[in-house]
Amino acid sequence: MVATLVKLRFLVLKNTLSRSPWQIVAVVIGALYGLGLLFGIVAGLIALSFAPLDVTTQVLIIAGSALVLGWVIIPLVFSGIEQTLEPARLVQFPIPLPKLLLGLGLSGILGVPGLVTTVAALAITISWIRYPAAAVAAIVCGLVGAVTCVLLSRAVAALGSGLASKRRFREVSGTIVLIPLILAGPIIIGVTGGLSSLDADTFPRVARVLGWTPLGAPWAVPADIAAGDWLPALAKFVIALAFLAIVIVIWYRAFASALVNPPQQANKLRGAGKVGLFGVFPATPRGAVMARSLTYWVRDPRYLRQLISVPILFAVFWVVSTFNENYILLYLTGPFIAFSLALVIFADISYDGTAFATHLANGVRGVDDRWGRVAALLSFGLPATVLGAVGSVAISGEWAFLPAILGLSLGLLFSGMAVVSVSSARFVITVPAAGDSPFKSNAGGSIGQAGISFAVMGMLLLFSLPEIVLTIIAFVTGDIVFGYATLAVGVVLGLVLMFVGIRVGGRTLDRTGPDLLVKLKLLRNG
Known part of the structure; x- marks a missing residue:
């Protein structure tokens, strides 16, 4: 035996x-x-x-x-x-x-x-x-x-x-473990400083x-x-x-x-009429998708850990910048928040799993699906990005850099919405199932995910190249005119790309929806 x-x-x-x-x-x-x-x-x-x-x-x-x-x-x-x-x-x-x-x-x-x-x-x-x-x-x-x-x-x-x-x-344990991983930089700095002060005994x-x-x-x-x-x-x-x-x-x-006494999965019953965020947003396809997406962001540990990382990353950048007496890293808080939040949903349908079948069965248009997911992320991602950009400048006191930093941050966020609206309509990847540990992964799944994510990051950086170049010029020359130019380009170009990306992604999803569902079922069955 x-x-x-x-x-x-x-x-x-x-x-x-x-x-x-x-x-x-x-x-x-x-x-x-x-x-x-x-x-x-x-x-x-x-x-x-x-x-x-x-x-x-x-x-x-x-x-x-x-x-x-x-x-x-x-x-x-x-x-x-x-x-x-x-x-x-x-x-x-x-x-x-x-x-x-x-x-x-x-x-x-x-x-x-x-x-x-x-x-x-x-x-x-x-x-x-x-x-x-x-x-x-x-x-x-x-x-x-x-x-x-x-x-x-x-x-x-x-x-x-x-x-x-x-x-x-599982939600709490999987989220808590992320905190020391994100704080690895300050922890290493503190431990290094502490070890250097220890005596020989x-x-x-x-x-x-x-x-x-x-x-x-x-x-x-x-x-x-x-x-x-x-x-x-x-x-x-x-x-x-x-x-x-x-x-x-x-x-x-x-x-x-x-x-x-094997562990049993407990099912929680919700009282009649208690529909959560679905009762807050309009009873339209876009409103329903937005309500469901926000519910995921608040309750699903696979999304929740990304939200927790936002204030922690700000603290990390602040600690490292203060330790090195250089605020360059701190200025990247807003752009990094925008960049990371956008990439979270680069294959968003993968997290739906086979529940994506409800979209197809109810005839949800691709453009409505795209708008619902983007609106859900922007509802908190936009304030977080702005606060990160403004907060970094407020700490340093160099307000002349605010237009450039804010323009780059908004450009990355809006352009990111354009890229992921298309990518998540074309690709699904292996992700932890709902209710599993957010760190669980299947053998071989991370390799394909890495390739797709690198491609999405490359496209996002390419679309944001004008803002990146203008930001560098603004910092090198110190001319505030280039800062305001970055802000204008970031907002205008970013919004144009976002609207185009949502339309293209919607049409793509209308065409690829059944194929994505088949792939999701294959991934679920291993």
Whole structure:
């Protein structure tokens, strides 16, 4: 039974790869990335074998603790990525639980992340090659640490399976994780500044504390043996084994509970007459599309994370500009907001999924569909773009630059509406399904999406080239006349392109609508 479960995992992978050559490309790229990462880790471990004992100890304990913590965090914020052998799929099979857990554990270890972690953990032996007893201990402790990582991830996923079935939990978790990713720049600046002010005893203290915790205990045992501290090494090995046993018990009970009580999707009933935004906008095709699009922007995490990024990006640009005492990056706030918001809907029908069939069944004209989606985005995108442009100038105090910055921002926004009105009528891409984690993706899907998005970005930059050139001239010469020229060109040319793009996109959608629906069904079925 255990062998069957492991075989099933690789059979699913084989079937996935046979669907499309892009699936194979994506997996090969992932494998190469894993091998590159593993090569870098091994090279670092070889270098540590020549370092002083205290340096090797500190680096391995802190890095090993971060590795274990990473295996805990990943299933929390990227819920739903591993769907091959989840509890809900195994409820109907009468498989003994111990054999089931053993099979799932082995399949997790034999996956790419598990293999990379296991090999890296065993490679720690290289760093202790000068101390034979420590090297032998590193093999045993490396296996304990690697198994702990994989099973801890499984336990956390099993504990969170009930919460992960709730759409609101997925929305909140998927959106929250975006915040530290966007704030990576200021965080790196702050961490770098903080590390530079630390004294020489900080890292040894941190390593000593982590070595007595379940996170760092497996990696601290060889270090204590190398230093001749056998009693602390034995105590830490007991901590590592006890923690692994606790993880197994927690996983056993959580998985057993998930099998007996599989997560159920809850359906929320809305009271009669409560139609949300559909009762606010006109009862016309354009009004209905606008209401539905705005509902997506407010409630769908795939859209909501883009809205959250707007104020955070402004904060990032402000922090970096203040740190460098240069406001050039801050001036790009308005243009960047316009550029990024426009690109969100470059393949907007993909997010509709097969629900797009309602547009076709009700005979919604393509031009009405285009206007509804554009109006929904402009209802908040236009104020956000203007505030970003004005706010950046207000902070710097250089009001002479406002016309140029505002013209470039509006030109990018309106021209972007023109480009995406056509592109979203021609292309659909693989996106997370409604209710899934916004970070979930299918193998190979990101490659095609990247090609289309680069083409759309290129067209947008081409259509906005007059405003870009005039903005550069305005900044170089300091002549406000070029600034007002940028504003005029951005508004007039941008609006003309937007109206033309909506008309062209509408006619295109009338022609391609049935084909897009067929492609959406194929993407949904994998």
